[in-house]
Amino acid sequence: MVRGRTTAPAGLTLGHEITGEVIETGRDVEFIKEGDLVSVPFNIACGRCRNCKERHTGVCENVNRERPGAAYGYVDMGGWHGGQADYAVVPYADFNLLKFPADRDTVMEKLPDLAMLSDIFPTGYHGAHTAGVTTGSTVYVAGAGPVGLACATACLLLGAAVVIVGDMNERRLEQARGFGCETIDLSEHGDVGAQIEQILGVPEVDAAVDCVGFEARGQGHEGAGTEQPATVLNTLMDVARPAAGLGIPGLYVTGDPGASDENAKEGQLGLRIGLGWAKSQYFVTGQCPVMTYNRQLMMAILYDRVQIARNVNASVIPLEQAPQGYAEFDRGAARKYILDPHGMVGAAA
Template sequence: MADTNRGVVYQGPGKVTVEDLDYPELELAEQDGRKLEHGVILKVLATNICGSDQHMVRGRTTAPAGLTLGHEITGEVVELGRDVEFIKKGDLVSVPFNIACGRCRNCKERHTGVCENVNRARPGAAYGYVDMGGWHGGQARYAVVPYADFNLLKFPADRDTVLAKLPDLAMLSDILPTGYHGAYTAGVTTGSTVYVAGAGPVGLACATACLLLGAAVVIVGDMNTQRLEQARGFGCETIDLSRHENVPEQIEQILGVPEVDAAVDCVGFEARGHGPEGSAGEQPATVLNTLMDITRAAGGLGIPGLYVTDDPGAPEERAKAGQLGLRFGLGWAKSHYFVTGQCPVMKYNRQLMMAILYDRVSVARNVNAQAIPLDQAPEGYAEFDRGAATKYILDPHGAVGAAA
């Protein structure tokens, strides 16, 4: 007999609840009962609250009420579809938040964030996310993963080792690869100076990745003093943007020059103005314009921060359609290059897994990961929305708590 299922459900702006759900089946009801014989059912061991989820919960997207949330999933395989060959029951696995078929041109070219076959509306899909294909979210006791042989990253270590490192390994589904992607595509390497915009979990994961890549100096900018303190705790320089509007001047005080080699936007479309005057209101293009200002000529900008095509809660009409007031001429004049879009998690997750298993990186500590029971998800969302310097891991079966 199947176990019972519960999950986190978006009820409308500002409200999530934990509800009883149907036990998963290997089909996608939102796509006419599409069969998923290539999929598996996971017992979810860890599933995280993400800033991207928070955008939906704030009402800043067109997400429908009743959507089961969650795209950061780590679990144990408990049921196999008929066509699954290489994944086995009992395997402990990480799930990339991108859903990918492994068969289309983009997947074959490792652009798994824009798979052509898993979303009827446009390229790219994710679990429990608005306009991303109708796939059920993973903030639940059990979840379905399609194309399992392709999508799942099996942990090679023994079970005890995996469970002991579960808080770190839980970051492989999204924020560590996403932060690494932002840093890597911006050109961060040995000796680089880097500015990371945003000290939320993705920003802190990005700063962690910058240090892993060999950056000499990582400067993190934010308005949240607790999050900035978290960044300083593992070796970053910081700029309090609620006090300082002139970011180049602050960078010059740190580096001796008002520019960095590379910059990463880990904020996205809900950016606020800098300084005491600007911090109260949204200015969606603030971060991108600042990064063009402070990045050296011929430098790179990584942009893993989320931007949307429809933002019904935006402060101005153009921003509601995803149109931002960018100083693009400045970027052009400085020969900047920009890399945007979803992180293709499978480009990075295996090597980052090995860095975790062999103690080369401690991302859970750096992002202040904290496990809470699934039923406390509404409180976790509320605390995160108030700016908690914490990455909340939902723990449906007590596995993360046991590891801690």
């Protein structure tokens, strides 16, 4: 959206990862009170439709006229304004908001970690959980951006024995190594299976997660730099063992006007589905239903079982510096930026 690649309308306030303090409540809000410190799941959900009642809050049927599912400040997701602003409005607040139960001082101390609960930590956890990561698993995570680093963190939290992260950005790979991951530099090595074999002794893993999505690029000296949107999915099918799970929290779109070929512009990719079928692998795709995970992950943060802000290298900047943050991230910064419009996070730090 920032690059102008999507159909997002001019004037849409971006920002689907929101954490904040309640300063006013609507007349129908019963349980959320002014002064509460809360996490806002990026999924907007009514809490009343069939999908919401079945905990599929990423595809709520009542908050987007075009199709199931909505999000703040996001293209084709209902037109709701986002949180990269001084204030934000949250509909169906009693259902959507996660109130932090700890005392205010504790919450403020852990705010950089708790800010990750609106999207990337649950999304990374969703990718790991749906891929079947458990005690003793070997896992390949494609992508060392913030979601990939959050997924690697989740894999370790779930008890994985070895977590291997692949990326083309050495700074981000260094960040992954900093909390116990093995890494593969995909700009140097196109054969991921061979690199996994050097680490594990076998060229396959128990589970694999795509934290890249439709902007994937080719791997190795020859392919690096060119858009090849099916590369990651095909690689995951190749390196995941038979009957393994593939978690796919990486974003794929139904339309991509800026794609490099006509098929990709319609969301059609050159997927080796026969390989996945032959290996009896299963795929789980789509938006993370944040409310399935956010409360448990909040407790892990509050009781010091995980340091997600450290692992994704969270950096607090004022709201006015958001354009600078976007530019730095686009150049490959190994950071997750927290915009702090009222100085609350900075003051707590």
